[in-house]
Amino acid sequence: MKTAIEITIKNRIPEIEHVCDAVAEFSRKHNVADKIIFTLHLAIDEILTNIISYGYSDPNEHIINICYSLQKDYLQLKIIDDSNPYDPAAAPEPDVEASLEDRKIGGLGIYLIKNMMDDIKYSSESGKNTLVLTKKCDYT
């Protein structure tokens, strides 16, 4: 059975759902637990929303490539895009203990992923960003 899928989308918010659906369907076929599928959904949604909403200096169409693979004891999401270089793993952490009035939402999405995934690695080369997210997982 195939152990990886590749999905290519344009930089448009409504396209994110297609990626989440494809990853969820593929995960279910491979008996990945629903809890992990939820975490993958969140990771894909937050990262792609950031790239599409804030990553480009022009209004043009860009391509984002997502590769999802099942390794022996972990799952890996690799996202490759040509937006402005940005390392989400190095983003400042929000104050999650602030009172309601002082609470800011910026950076919360990345903070959630950092806490729910096991590893996030960013690299930038020749105008391309590569973000690799991994989640430990036992599946059969």
Add this chain to the structure above:
Amino acid sequence: MQVNIEKIENIYIFSLEGNLDSNTSGDLEKKLIPAIDPNNTKFILDFSALHYISSAGLRVLLGAAKKLNQFGGKLILCSVKPDIKEVFEIAGLLPIFPIVDDPEAAAQKILQ
């Protein structure tokens, strides 16, 4: 995502169905934020049919909580699935959003 809105006496109940994310949070924002005013300050959000929430959804809820705070209002969440509750927990939002088991418990709490 579907948003069903009911008003029973002076309590608004918003029932959310589907995914609350960057694609759908604008729709909730347009319905929820304008509904809050000095005469409408009690809100229950029923999450029993909500399957997913992202930071875009949290942003709208925080906006609602801040506006309600100005009027001394209350926002209670009910029937929240464990995966979604974990998102609130990690984001440190449990002290800001009271979560109860079901709509009846939410109605009781909001009238306290």
